[in-house]
Amino acid sequence: MTQSPATPLPPPKERRRLREARSLTQAQVAARVGVAPSTVRAWETGRTTPRGRNREAYASLLAELASEGADSPVRTKAPSPEAEQAPAPAPEPARVQPALTPAQAFDTLYAFCAPALVRQAYLLTGRRELARESVERAFQLAWQRWPEVARDRDPAGWVRATAYEYALSPWHRFRPRHRHPEPPPAEAADRALLDVLLELPPPQRRTLLLYDGVGLDLPETAAETEASTPATANRLLHAREAVAARLPELSDPARLHLRLAELASMQRLRAAKPPTVRTGSERRARFWTRAAIACTVALIGSTALTLRTAPTHYEPPVPPGEKVRGVPPRVAPGSLSERERELRAKLREETVSGPERLVPQAR
Template identity: 70%
Template sequence: MTRSPATPLPSPDERRRLRTAASLTRRQLAERVGVRPETVRAWEAGRSAPRGRNREAYAKLLAGLAEGAADGGTRESAPVRQEEAAAVVTVCLEEPGGDGRLGAVAPEPSAFAQAPPPSSAPHEECLTPAQAFDALYSFCAPALVRQAYLLTGRRALARESVERAFQLAWDRWPEVARDPDPAGWVRAAAYEWALSPWHRYRRRHRQPEPPPPDEDDRVLLETLLRLPPPYRRTLLLYDGLGLGLPETAAETEASTRATAGRLTYARETVAARLPELSDPDELRRRLAEPAFTGRLRAAEPPVVRGGSERRARFWTRAAVAFTVALIGTTALTLHTAPTGYEPPVPPGETVRGVPPRVAPGPLSEDDRELRDRLRKELPRGPERLAPQAR
C-alpha cells in the first residue's frame, strides 16, 4: 500500500504574497483552513509548518490562490518605486491659446493599494478632467484611507481626510494635473488634514473607536499612536510606502538628518514593544497588511467631485453675500453720516471772582434786622423820590 505524496507548500514569503494578492486577511484565511490567525501568522513567518489535514487544506487553498492569480494577473505585495509603477495619463482640457494638454498624472504606487497597479509601460490617453480625476482617485483613495487610519487610528477621520484632500485637488485640478507627482500632492493634503490638532476639539472625536480585532494589530496600532505625529508620518512614508530618505524629508518639511533621527527613534520604539518587528522588512510587511486596517472603504469618485463642487458653490455664495452686506453697510454709513464739520462742545471752565455756592445756614444778627426791615416796608412800598432843585 503506497501513500500519496503530500501537496508541496510554497515558501513563507510566497504564502504571504498569495494571500495579499487575493486581498484576504489572516483571519479570513484561518477560517477557511480551520485554524487560528496566530497560526497563519507563524506559517507565513516561517516559525512553524502546517501538518496533517491542516497542511493539505492550506496547500490546496494556496494552490487555488496561485491559479487565480495566474489567470487574473499577480502583483507584488512589497512597496515598489514610483518610476516602476507609474502610469502616464495625459489630460486634455480646452483652454484658449494652448494645446490643452496637462502634465502627467502618476498614481501612487504603494503596498497599501488593494487594486493592482497599472502597467509599468507608460501609455498615453486623452481623457477629460473628470475621467483623469476618477482614475487617480480610484487607484490612490483606498491606499490613502488605510494610511490615514494608521496615522489617526480613526476610520471616519481617515475617510474624511482623503475626501477633503481629493475635493481640494478637484478645486485646483489644473494645478494638480500639471504637478510632477499628483499622488504625492493629494497624499500630503490628506496627511495634513488627518494630523490637524483641531480634531481633538470635535465632539465625535472625543469618544474612542473600537480597536482592530487582532491582538497583534491592536498592539501595533497603539504603539504607532504613541509616537509623535511627525515620527509616525516619517515611519509610514519610509517603511510603509517605501519612499527614500530625501523624499520623506521633503514631504515632512524636515532636514534629512532630522528625518533619519525620527525614523531611528520610531523603529526603536516599535521594536521595544514588538521585538519581532525589529527587522525593517518585517515592519514593512506588517504596515502593508490589508487586515491591519479592517474594512475601510472610500467614497465613489462622483460623490467626491460633487461634494467639492457643492462646497465651492457654498463658499462662493457666502463670499457674494458677505460682499453685498459690506456694500450695504458702507452705503448706509455714507447716507447717515454728517456732511459738514461740527466742532465739539468745549468743556466748561471755572470763572474766577464768583463766590462759591453755599448751603443755607443760621442768620446773623445783621441779617435778621435787614429781614425785619424789608418785611415792614414791603406792604407800603418803597419811599417816593422827589427831585430837589439846587
C-alpha cells in the same frame, strides 16, 4: 583616490518608454532592481534620481531593455519586380487616442490612490471615519485646484501630503466625535501594533509610514514631510526604536513593512465613489462662494448706511463755560481799611440820630 563617474541614464520619458515597450509593469521593474514600485514611479517621472547600486542596476536593466528592442527588427521579404512596378499603398494614418477630460483624469487618479490612502490614513489616526474623511477632503481640494494638481510632477504625492496633513490636524480633538474611541482591531497583535503607532509623535509616525509603509526613500520622505534629510533620518530611527522596544519581532524593517500592510488591509475601509467626491467638492466651492458674496454685500450695505447717516458738514463741539469779564473776583473777608472804618462809623451815627420815622396813628 578618485571617484568614478555616475552611470549615465536615459531621460525619464525614455525610461518609461523602454519599460512599456517590453510590456513590463512598475512592480516588475522594481522587483528586478530591488526597490519599491513607488521608487520606480518617481524615477520615471523625474522626481528623484537613483544613486549607488540602485543606479547601476537600473541602468543595466534599461540597457538590456533597449538592446532587446534593437535585436528584434521586423523582417520583410524582398520586393518582387511586379511589386516594384506597382505603386506602394499609402500608409494608414496613426490613430490618435482622444485626450482624457478633467473628470476622467480625476476619476483615474482617485481609483488608483484612494483605497491605499484610506488605509494609510487609518494607520496615522486609528479611526476609520477620520481616515475616509481625510482622503475625501484631500481629493475635494485636488478637484478644486485640478489645473495645478494635473500639472504637478507627482499628483499622487500631492494628494497624499494633503490627506496626511488633514488626518494629523490637532483640531480634531475638539470635535465631539473624537471623544468616543472606535473599536480596536480584533487580533491582539494588530491592536499592539496600532497602539505603538498611535503613541508615536505625529512627525515620527508619518515618517515611519512613508518610509517603511509606503516605500519612499529618505530624500522623498524628507521632501514630503518638509524636513531636512538628517532630521528625517533621526525621526525614522527613533520611531523604529520605539516600535522595537514594544514589539521586538518587528525590529527588522522588512518585517515591519509587511505587518503595516497586513494591519491596513485587515480593516474594512472603503472610499466613496469619484462622482460623489467631485459633487461634494463643487457643493463646498459653491457654499464658500456664496458666503463670500454675502459678506461682500453686507460690507457694502454697512458702508452705504454709514455714508447715508454721516453728517455733511462739520459741527464744532460746545466749548465749556468761560468767565464773564468786568465782575471782580470774590475774595474772602479781611480787615477793613481806614476809609471803610470811617464809612461804617458814619452809618452807625446816622442810624441813631437820623430823622424820625413816620408812625401811623389811629383816628
